[in-house]
Amino acid sequence: EDKVVQSPLSLVVHEGDTVTLNCSYEVTNFRSLLWYKQEKKAPTFLFMLTSSGIEKKSGRLSSILDKKELFSILNITATQTGDSAIYLCAVNTNAGKSTFGDGTTLTVKP
């Protein structure tokens, strides 16, 4: 059975801190790994990763995939209170399945 595990489950930091969120996976026939941010209801797309070692970057957020060790990390630098959200990792397979992790709840205090 395909599995995606995120850690930590929750994290509390202060504004300006840097955080690293982890996502490990065990799936058959990997296709891509995606990161989403979920604030109230609808998850919003952050990154899609398909190749190992290539960093994707958007402002203060960046992510990288290691296909050999089967994990990805999401980094957020200089955190702001608006970064408070649940961060979801999802893995898509060529068999047509999409498996989400249970998310990391990030709280950024002023």
Next chain:
Amino acid sequence: DAGVTQSPTHLIKTRGQHVTLRCSPISGHKSVSWYQQVLGQGPQFIFQYYEKEERGRGNFPDRFSARQFPNYSSELNVNALLLGDSALYLCASSLEGRGPPETQYFGPGTRLLVL
């Protein structure tokens, strides 16, 4: 441009009842996927439809069914509701339909409470 829309936003049902949830994709998107998100967990994939055909199905019982209409909107139906069906039901639309969507846009969800 309107994003993905879902209706209703909230719903309360009792055990054994039936429910229909609706989703309209972004204009031009032909693929719709449904997810169930129980509190404290990540979304669980239920179905994907593309061009009115089922393209993917998650591990959900036959009480769950869906369809897609010629205008690409979609309905998710759940029969014989159980307490455990209480969740946020998310719909996502995307352009592509081959395999799970890479770039998909989520609607605001329907929060279902089963009493």
